[in-house]
Amino acid sequence: MSHQSINQIHDEGLIEHFRMGKGHRVFILTPSYPFMFIGIIKDVRADVVDVWVETTHFSQLENRIWHIHIDNIEVFYIEREGEPEIPKLSEDYY
Amino acid sequence: MxxxxxxxxxxxxxxxxxxxxxxxxxxxxxxxxxxxxxxxxxxxxxxxxxxxxxxxxxxxxxxxxxxxxxxxxxxxxxxxxxxxxxxxxxxxxxxxxxxxxxxxxxxxxxxxxxxxxxxxxxxxxxxxxxxxxxxxxxxxxxxxxxxxxxxxGSTWTDPVTGGTLNSGVYADIHHPFLPSFREYAWYFSDQMEINDLTGNRPLNPMTNQEAESFHGVNLRYEPMTNRKRLIEEGVVCPDCDSEEVHHDSWVFGDPATPILRGYKGDPAIIRLIHGGVKETHVFHYHVHQWLGDPTNTQSEILDSQSISPQSHYDIQPLYGLGSLHGAIGDAIIHCHLYPHFGAGMWGINRIFDTLQDGSQCYPNGVPIAPLKPLPDRPEPPKPTPERPGFPNFIPGKVGFKAPRPPLGIVGGREMTVLEKNAAIPNARPGAVFVEPTLDDNVNVVEFNVSCIEMPVIYNKQGWHDPKARFYVFDEDLDDILSGKKEPEPLVFHVPAGTAIRFNYTNRLPHILDGDAFQLVTRTYESGFHIHFVKFDVLCTDGANTGWNYDSSVLPGETIQYEWYADTELKAFFFHDHLFANAHQQHGVFGAGVIQPRFSEYFDSHTGKETPRGTQVTVSHPLIPDYRDFSLFVQDFTMLFDKDGCPIQPPPFPGSEDDPGVFGVNYKCEPLKFRLGEEGDPAYSFSSYVHGDPVTPILRGYTGDPIRIRLIQGAHEESHSFNVHGLKWKEERPDLGSHFNSQQHTGISESFTFETELKGPGDYLWAFETEEDVWLGTWGLIRAYEELVDDLIVLPDKSCPPSPTTPLPCPTGKPPERAEPLSTLPPHADPCAPVRRYDVVAFQTPIMYNSYGDHDPYGIVFALAEDVEDILSGKKNPEPLVLRANVGDLVEVSLTSLLKFDLFPFKDGIHPYPPVKEQGFYPPSLRISLHTSLLDYDVRTSSGDTVGYNPDQTVGPGEVITYRWFVDGQHGTCAMWDMADLRNHRSFGTFGAFIAEPRFTTYHDPYTDEEVKTGANVVLKNPLVPTTREFVLIMHDGVRLEDKNGQLIVDPVDGIIPPVEEVDDVDTYDNGSRGFNYRSERLINRYRELPDLSKLFSSEEFGDPATPVFEAYPGEAVTFCLTNPSERRRAHTFHLHGHYWKFDSKDLDSRVQSFEGHIVAGFTADLRLIGGAGGVYNFPGDYLYRSGNIMWDIEQGMWGLFRVHDKFQPHLPKLE
The missing domain is CATH 2.60.40.420 (Cupredoxins -  blue copper proteins)
Known part of the structure; x- marks a missing residue:
């Protein structure tokens, strides 16, 4: 019988969900700077998700790995086959 | 200590x-x-x-x-x-x-x-x-x-010597574990007495009339007129005119006004203080931005900020001096009100890039005073002959205009050796000495823009500006010049994170011709000065400041600028900085809007993608799509009528004594042209009677999110923007911020209001002081229920239903009467408890004070049960204050008992307080009640008969029942009549509505009985502390007569000591003023006892007629403050010995003891920190008052808040 608390079970579930999403595109909102990430889940280490970030609010912070603590993720969506796609955001304006 | x-x-x-x-x-x-x-x-x-x-x-x-x-x-x-x-x-x-x-x-x-x-x-x-x-x-x-x-724990030192400092406007502030910073005290003041060298009042060499009054900083001013005289006399720069070199140190040396010195990157705070007496100024600081509330990181970013007399703000430039990109050079700081700027209200923030140890000189040989580096920052490099640092690498010639920048002007010059040494590695046109972008891989957009002159017609009556000047996209030049496309202020849209390259061509004539408004002026160069974005101030400021380059061009030339929009910003202002005082009021202004990254913009009519326009549809892959609207208010608008006669010319050409009229986006819709056959002002806003106004109609479908960009394009005055039926978060980034439906604005300020069209109908937007609306600064926001041909649907919204009925069109007749009880407010709960009020509007004299100053023609709102007591003289009327709790549905039945015979100006000309362009506008017997902030169906319960909405006013003997839903703890809401702006408001047709927390009951402070109305109540609530609530309605534009029935012409009649006449009384200074239909005009007291220091004394005169609010030390107290009337002169409110949160709902908000720029529609809730008597709970009498020495306090805008030290039998203590 498990002696895990409900919070531990919740966190484990979340970590497992991200682990299953490795290699998929992800959309994440966090309450702290820079607030939004779109990219590919590269790895999950303990409770930290490594994301190759293609888009944030600021271009200077893109095209690099971000290590995002799972507790800091308020909203997320992992794109999977056959499900709605996360928009590909382009700056090719004029 | x-x-x-x-x-x-x-x-x-x-x-x-x-x-x-x-x-x-x-x-x-x-x-x-x-x-x-x-x-x-x-x-x-x-x-x-x-x-x-x-x-x-x-x-x-x-x-x-x-x-x-x-x-x-x-x-x-x-x-x-x-x-x-x-x-x-x-x-x-x-x-x-x-x-x-x-x-x-x-x-x-x-x-x-x-x-x-x-x-x-x-x-x-x-x-x-x-x-x-x-x-x-x-x-x-x-x-x-x-x-x-x-x-x-802070200490402070002299920035020059590093030694100790006992006083002074400049100091370096140090702290054991916080960064040192430069502190600059910047005091605006105005109206001070000034004589010239000869002991006479200074003359303006252009007009040979008396020069503008003193408008200065730290008791200095540097007016254009003095410097022009040196040009005229051939001492300097004989080929110059004057305004284009007003701020040029190459020509004149440095000004006498403050020069705030620092090194690139130094943290700094400007303590912005208004020590003056009259005007609400706009502080603008080139290159830099700051948080509107330095204690709240989620507050709005500003680069222009209005400030009223006796108020103050901290200006803490983000990223320190030089901003994010580390600009060097002279960043001018000025009052943006052009006549004030021209009169000398400016200074400079000088940002050095090399060490100043006293060994250097400015190009004119004046020694540069030493400047100690801040101790916790790296010392700047020492100047060398190869790299002398700013300003000594600039190849200027003393006594002549500043040189043009290298690279920027098409066909212009390359860099000198010294310039090359100072330049960034990839120097390019418009970005030579600092890299404005943050990386090399930045997205770039390019615009080609020109400035032109051509006539522009402002309304259907043929009011026109024959010499309108404005910016146009080069792609639109032919269409505009041929009349295919109507001119509007230039607006471009770019996404955040973009570098903007701008090719600007000066296509203006050399000469701005003379007429009844202005003298001939040689406006031979122009530039494109921009706010908010990052740029190289030395060569892309679009200005000519200090020892910088002159970054403007001559007619026919093109200059290239580069700016970087580092993040999503508001709309930001741009304009010419060379001859702004001469021609900005002709239309030389516009805005850029930095939209969220990845946005796309579409023409709302055609659906074609476009980066420009005052009305566009914005689509974004992640956030909801929205409509984007830009409104530019303008004053000093120099128009002629269809017969070529000037409209409101000044006393003489070149005078800055409030010439001209007003406009919005180069249009105006004056009310005097909207009387119609009925001749009833109540239908002035009705499109049924008069068709739609020519001013902007901001269009969308019900449910569309909208963003309104509010900008003032010209020129000197305060305006009060109100939207009826919509509201927005005051601090847009901050979810904890309170809602507003009104905003004061001054030139160059920029606001974004984010809201949604919650229901169908026409919403009135208006710059809502009396004279502004009278002269046509109003329009509509139209929300359609069904699809219309010429308006695309937001890409992320479903298509509205196909049209089932034709769109309404003018009938020439008043609309059907509204039926408010047929619908619910959009956000109302159908099961909401209903709170009902029966209100009657009627005429009755109002006694304003014990000296017999009175309004014999008062028009008031009162509860039906109080009417008899008021009419019989048992009760002296007070403005109506209604209350309800969150979640209440409020039904207010309004009955009109207005009688034509009781109006003073039956001939339809209302002479005092005056407005410009007087016209026949007979009193309406209809009346209405409008409130701000509450939730209602704008077609039935806004109290407006606007656009194609039904009639929401009532005539004599008629009743209308409005339905308002209290959808939040909005606190104070403004309340007023919308039927007749000219003949009603001056006489008292206003009040306040207070939206209280759920479960609150309202009690008489003396009897503890529950009450339905009153400015002084005790609020009881099971969950929050029992609180005294004092409602103060600060109003102006009042028409009073004295005890002998003689008209009181304030402000002149109230000035102490008495004077025959005064200069500088503008139309909007006229009228008496006070709180809650009372005014303790000090002149009455002064006549009894001519001792200025005693005029507030109750020992000498008894208590004032204005409310004396009472409490015991430490009791919870909220002041509800609003201004529902009517004049454009902004006021300050100050309560002695107390302070409160600027945003009463926001814990992060700054604390202050004043409210600034109070104009029509203003509301605020002042929850006193520490309660009555402040945090130390000191008993005594505390003045509440205006901060405007000229002319509010003398005129009776003051009262008392009494904190008793001992129990008073008439006043029960709070539980």
Whole structure:
């Protein structure tokens, strides 16, 4: 019988969900700077998700790995086959 | 810690610039230790500014006790009143208020004021012993200063010597574990007496008339007129005109006004203080931005900020001096109101990139004073011959205009060797000495824009500007010039994170021709100055400032600028900086809007993608799509009628005495043209009767999110933007911020209001002071229910239903009457509890004070049960105050009992208080009730008969029942009539609605019985503390008669000591003023006892007629403050001895003891921190009052808040 608390079970579930999403595109909102990430889940280490970030609010912070603590993720969506796609955001304006 | 200062108030000659302009009757505070020296220096230098003659600026640390020994050597009783401070009002108020002991002192005496500096901030101080607005007064002649309270543990040093400092407007502030910063105190002041070298009032060499009055900084001003004279006399720059070189140090050397010196990246705070008496100024600081509330990281970013008399703000430039990109050079700081700027209200922030140790000179040979680097920052490099640093690498010629920048002008010059040494590695047009972008891989957009002159027609009556000047996209040039496309202010849209390259061509004629408004002016160069974005100030400022380059071009030339939009910003202002005072009011303004990254923009009519336009549809892959609307209000608009006659020309050409009229986006829709056959003002806004206005109609479908970009394009005055039926978060990024439906604005300020079209119908937007609306600054927001041909659907919204009925069109007849009870407000809960009020509008005399000043033609709203008592004289009417709780559905039945015979101006001409362009506008017998902030169906319950909405006014004997839903704890909401702006509002057709928390009951403060109305109530609630609520309705534009029935012509009749006439009374200064239909005009008291220091004393005169609110120490108190009327002159409100959160709902909000720029529609809830008596709960009489010495306080805009030390039998204590 498990002696895990409900919070531990919740966190484990979340970590497992991200682990299953490795290699998929992800959309994440966090309450702290820079607030939004779109990219590919590269790895999950303990409770930290490594994301190759293609888009944030600021271009200077893109095209690099971000290590995002799972507790800091308020909203997320992992794109999977056959499900709605996360928009590909382009700056090719004029 | 106890700190002591010995301050002396002295009369002193104040020399305000190097031209010898001076105030022979100046009055200042100085430290005792400096008194002798300052007197001696002034005696020896009668025509040269003396550094020590400046507003007294002393410092302390938070939690210090500061003892001020004040010694009065002025020829009248004087004192020091400290804002923001905690103090015992009985011994340290610096006033003689109510029944307090007198804490002003006569000449030759001394007094100790004990100030508890509980928290950091600017403790502005001024005198209340002599509140005359004339040259015999004190504040107007320079008697003000500030105690700057720093963080606990701070120390301060002299920026030049590094030594200790007892007083001074500049200091370097240090802290054991916080960064050091530069502190600059910047005091605006206005209207001070000025004579020139000859002892006469200065003349304007252009007009040969008296020059503009004093508008200065730190008791200095540098007017254009003086510098122009040097050009005219051939001393300097003979090929120049004047305005284009007004700020040019190459021509004239540095100005006498403040130069705030620092090194690139230095943290800094400008303590912005308004020590003046009259105008609400707009502080603008080139290159830099700051948080509107420095204590709240989620507050709006600003680069222009309005400031009213006796108020203050901290300007903390983000990223330090030079901003994010590290600009170097001269960043001009000025009042953006152009006549004030021209009159000399400007200075410079000089950002050096090399060490200044006293060994260097400016190009004109004037030594550069040493400047100590901040101790915790790296020392800047020493200048070398190859790299001398700013400004000595710029190839200018002293006595001539600043050189043009390298690279920028098409076909222009390359860099010199010294310039190359100073340049960035990839120097390019418009970005030579600093890299504005943050990386090399930045997205770039390019625009081609020109400035042209051509006639523009403002309305269907043929009002037109024959010499309109405005920016156009080059792609639109042919269509605009051929009349295919109507001119509008230029607006472009770009996404955040974009570098903007701008090719700007000057296609203006060399000459701005003369007419009844202006003299011929040689406006031979122009530029494109931009706000908010990052740029190289030396060569892309679009200006000509200090030792920078002149980044403008001659006619026919093109200049290239580059700016970087680092993040999503608001709309930001742009305009010409070279001849702005001459031609900006002709339309030379526009805006860029930095939209969220990845946005796309579409023409809302055609759906074609476009980056430009005042109305676009914005689509974004992640956030909801929205409509984007830009509105530009303008004044000093110099129009001619269809017959070629000038409309409201000034007294003489070239005068800046409020010439012209007003507009929005180069249009206006004056009310006098909208009377129709019925001749009833109640239908002036109705499109059924008159068709749609020519002013912008902002269009969308029901449910569309919208963003309104509010910008003022020209030129000198305050305006009050209101939207009826919609509201927005005051601080847009901050979810904790409260809602607003009104915004004061001054030129160059920019606001974004984000909201949604919650229901179908026409929403009125208006710059809603009386004269503005009268002259046509209003329009509509139209929300359609069904699909229309020429409006695309937001890409992320489903298509509205196909049309089932044709769109309404003008009928020439008043619309059907609204049926408010047929619908619910959009957000109302169908099961909401209903609270009902029966309100009657009727005419009755109102007695304004015990001296017999009265309004014989008052029009008031009152509860039906009070009408008899009011009409029989048992009750002197008060403005109606209604309340309801969150979640209540409020049904207000309004009955009109208005009678034509009781109106004073039956011939339809309302002579006083006046407006420009008087016209026939007979009194309406219809009336209505409009409230701000509440939720209602705009088609039935807004109290407006606007656009194609049904009639929401009532005629005599008719009743309408409005339905309002209280959808939030909005606190104070403004409430007024919308049927007849000219013939009703001056007489009292306003009140307030207070939206309280759920479960609140309202009680009489004396009997404890539950009440339905009243300005003074006790609020009881099971969950929040019992609170006293005091409602103050601050109003102006009142028409009073004295006890003999003689018209009182305020402000002139109320000035102390009495005067025959005064200069500078604008239309919107006219009228009496007060609180809650009462006015304690000081002239009445002065006639009884001509002692200025005693005029607030209840011992001498009894209590004032204005409300005397009572409480016991520590009791919870909220002041609900609103201004529902009517004049454009903005007011300040200050309550002595207390402070509150600027945003009453936001814990992060700054704390302050004033409310600024109060104009029509303003609302605020002042929850007193510490309750009655402040945090120390000191008992006594506290003044509440306007901060405008000219002309509010004399005119009776003051009252008392009494905190009793002992139990009073008539006043039960709160439980």
């Amino acid at each position: 106890l700190r002591r200062y010995h301050v002396v108030g002295i009369p002193l000659r104040i020399v305000v610039n190097n031209f010898g302009d001076h105030n022979p009757d100046g009055r200042i505070y100085v430290l005792k230790e400096n008194e002798h020296e300052v007197r001696e220096l002034v005696r020896k230098n009668p025509f040269t500014p003396v550094e020590l003659v400046q507003p007294l600026t002393i410092r302390a640390c938070a939690e210090d006790t500061v003892e001020i020994l004040f010694e009065n050597q002025l020829p009248f009783k004087a004192g020091m009143h400290f804002q923001e401070a905690d103090y015992d009002v009985l011994d340290s108020d610096g006033a003689d208020a109510g029944y307090n002991p007198d804490t002003t002192i006569p000449c030759g005496n001394s007094i100790i004021y004990r100030i508890y500096a509980s928290r950091e901030g600017t403790y502005f101080f001024t005198d209340l012993g002599n509140i005359s607005s004339t040259e015999e007064g004190s504040s107007i002649q320079g008697l003000f200063g500030a105690l700057l309270v720093e963080r606990k």
